Amino acid sequence: MSKDGNYIHRSPRPPIDNQIPLNSQNVSMVDFLLVRTRPFSNQSALIDAASGRSLTFEELHSSIRRVSRNLIARHGIKKRDVILIFAPNSINFMVAFLGIVDSGAIATTVNPHYTIYELRKQVDDCGATLVFTVPELWDKVRDLNLPTIMLSTGNMRDAADASVPLTQFTDLLEEAFENPPIPDQCDNLGVTLRNNLNDDNDDKDGVTAALLYSSGTTGVNKGVVLTHMNFISSSVMVMMEQDARGEAPNVWLCFLPMFHISGLCNIAFTSLCMGNTLVVMAKFDMEQMFMLVERYKVNNIFMAPPIMIALAKQGKVTRFDLSSLGRFISGAAPLAKDIIDEVASLYPDVKVIQGYGLTESCGIISLVNPLMGAIPNGSTGTLVSGVEGKVIHTDTFKPLPPHQLGELCFRGPNIMPGYFNNMEATTITLDLEGWLHTGDLGYFDNEGRLYIVDRIKELIKYKGFQVAPAELEGLLLSHPEILDAVVVPLPDDQAGEVPIAYVVRSAQSSLTEKIVQKFITQQVSPFKRLHKVSFVTSVPKSPSGKILRRQIIQKLRSKF
Template sequence: MSAEESWTVTATIPDRNLKPAVNETSGFDSGTGIFRSVYNLDEHHVLPTRPNLDTATYVLSQFPSPYEAESPIALIDSATGGKVTYAQLHRSIRSLATGLYHALGVRKGDVVFVLSPNSLLYPTICLAVLSVGAILTTANPLNTESEIAKQVSDSGAKLAISAPEELHKLTPTGVPTVLTSKLASKDESLTIEELIEACEPVEIEQERPTQSDTAAILYSSGTTGTSKGVILTHANFISVMTLLKWCVEVSKAQQDVFLCFIPMFHIYGLAFFGLGLFCSKTTTVLMQKFDFKAMLDAIETYKVSNIPAVPPVILALVKHASKAGCDLSSLRRVGSGAAPLSNEVAEEFRRRFPWVELRPGYGLTESCGAATYYVSDEEAKLHSASCGRLLPKFCAKIVDPETGKPLPPYKEGELWLKSGTIMKEYLGKKEATAETIGTDGWLKTGDLCYFDDNGFLYIVDRIKELIKHNGYQVAPAELEAILLGHPQIVDTAIIPVEVEEAGQIPMAYVVRAANSQLTEDQVIEYVARQVAPYKKVRRVGFISAIPRSAAGKILRKELVLHSKNQTISRL
């Protein structure tokens, strides 16, 4: 062997003192600054790669056989007890798709606007619209007439499907509208119920949508800015449903019964209850809208085992459930998403309900509702302030907002995400799309976060919501978590108030408990004892309720406007 050959061989021997670039525990690659999921999909949860596959076809392929003698229950109306089997749901979807195509002329690429609260019909409508290759856009029934008109125009809706009580908001738009049910006994309007009954399912002879085609345009909550239409493809939904199926089944111990009060017009409700859970053949008890006592009754009556929830609901369970006297022993798991859940509330929940697994998660409309998850309750307890680890097929970076460089564990920066669930773009907003999605496909979330050395993600706050006080950054979520620990505070929100000498100061809006005489000075002192001086609350306003989006996010811009109006009125 020559000297050159000898050098070549010895140069390839690894240095055993060097650590591998990718840490198997955290998924962090020190060479690239990228965190990768430490979880993998198994052979039962393979992500479909066939390009000519659409969301509805994928979901229906996961249904139990429609010819089973006793089809499993898919949906239960919590108020009436009415049930829909998987066989009935399968037929309704195909019948409505036939009616939309042949009777109403809905074609591939047409936008269908849905304005309705949760109902047994909602999943049928969504899957039927997607079955004909049309594009789904959904709206909050609480939206005003002008907000509805703006979304109808922005999305280019060709047809609307509306609950009868919301029809008056759509009439001024001139868009053809089909009601979900009769407005009155003598009403001659065509309804979705009639279409389902009248139309025998037949094959739709047109080009099927592909994974790259648009499936839905969902409008972000606009809690800090204007609402934008998020374009999600069939590939996005198929990816998120595969992950959801894995999440449900990876820790499934028995037949699950889920409770749905999350609105299906929101990505959380749509991805979970309108589409995804059917892939796991579970049963869902459906509430038209959230009511705390009705929720407790539904859990007891239908032996609910799983509740995908939002932080205000978990807070209500902590503060009020023990007084209601309902049997919650069937509960096994409560999820939390759509908004941050404070560690204090999470710990108190686990203390009051020790038999229930609490599993917070994280996702955005722009990521089709997905990003992180806890595989086990042990993980959730050990890392209780976190929102879980990255889901399979996800990558992330923590990026320094000033330098743009990726950061290692325990360093705070903006969370960037990449996966098959990431949106295509914002509708008609090239500049906003370019600001949010880089040319290399990374979604810039706008959330200030960090990972620990086990790969668990911690949300600090929205970067745009950080309060800048005398050059220091104050996270509203931290102060809100402290205030929620006060026994006389039911709910709270922190906003910035502009002042000349310090830039901004934190102001707390507080909802007091019944009969509480809590004062502004007491609130200020309570926080001051627990934080650094620059984080202190400087003003307090008492309010009857904190304004929140349907998903539980604090609508801070409404409170900022309220504080400005209050200041003006005092001048």
């Protein structure tokens, strides 16, 4: 791991340059996918977990192009129009997304649990002109008064009086145009870009493919502009891991939501680009997950920390054949060492791997690679190919050497060009040298391994000392009777803030506040001790597994 005088860390992995097509700033991510997967045309690309319905890569290619051309011809979609996908995971979700970006339009995805207010806020911000959804969500969509395409069939009696055009997704799959030829070589992709994308000379950072909304470092949801090049780069960074292992295409399971960058890019798009078979679950269910592993011989499962915690707490599962499993990959939030150790001991033939990324980095920054030797638990591995990193002091902004805690900054071809129509937030987050200031607190060790400690703005300031909530949460989760926990600051006149915890006990637990406080006190410095413990039935989290700490803090502060 090399680092210069400014303590810039670089990836120990092979260079990414020879994996990226020439003229890459003008390359369509769909053309990239089609070229990569041409050899696998008769292999299953997507399988629906509930119905068993599947698409081969050849069928996927055809479906994408039909959706793309019918959007242009029948719905009048133009370059840079924004199209919203408001739906749970499905095969059609991925076909719709790829069809949208292939048409030259921009896809924006929305959490299906959003309220009407939250949905309207995103639509107003991005200016969406068309919606893909499902009948179950029509009540939230109808008031948008936008043309709507239903990704699935269902009870549409409530839509009989709709004042906007309604179309079934199957109508977009009608063969209205002859499929254009797939380019022979990735290096020629730049000249085969769709005609309606060709004149983006004013878009110096590449053609925009998607707007995914993130709170970023400033706390308010903003549209993260992600280009075709961002998606291609991010997928190549993950693909190189499978190529390095010399693995043939295998089977991945996707239950992380496709509206989130992890499910959309790290799992779905990347998996397809590798020629892997992707088994798609509409939502997570532990029993169904194990059943699908057995049925489809799943090799890799990406999961959020709460699922990894549940795996550790429930003990080894023996009623299903899990012999095909090779990797559990966790991201979205730091995972405690004790949890990693427990899962690894329960499933000794499965490698437990941590990774780290952000929406602003198109989902990937670092990843543990077992081929590079032992990685200490708690590390999110080393930087992926093509990414540089540094740590800066949170007050002086000066670069810091290894093992010193500060704000993590990264740059590379997967980093967003900015936030949609928000120059102020872009300027705060991206500096003039292209560094993405993440708002995450962490450090590199001497070997270039990355450790994520917490969010800077979520640090608890106790008499000038910084307390990282994630550290205390990890300790709490190491207790056998604690299923989940969150630590937040409580305003205090003398200390400024003190750490308190909300804890989910197991059903038969007899834990009390004093027992939990003593358990933590025995393991931490005095300024990190818990001043209050409350027992709750659940900890609020996003669909990607991140604790909604800000939501808890706001409710807590409203009481004072």
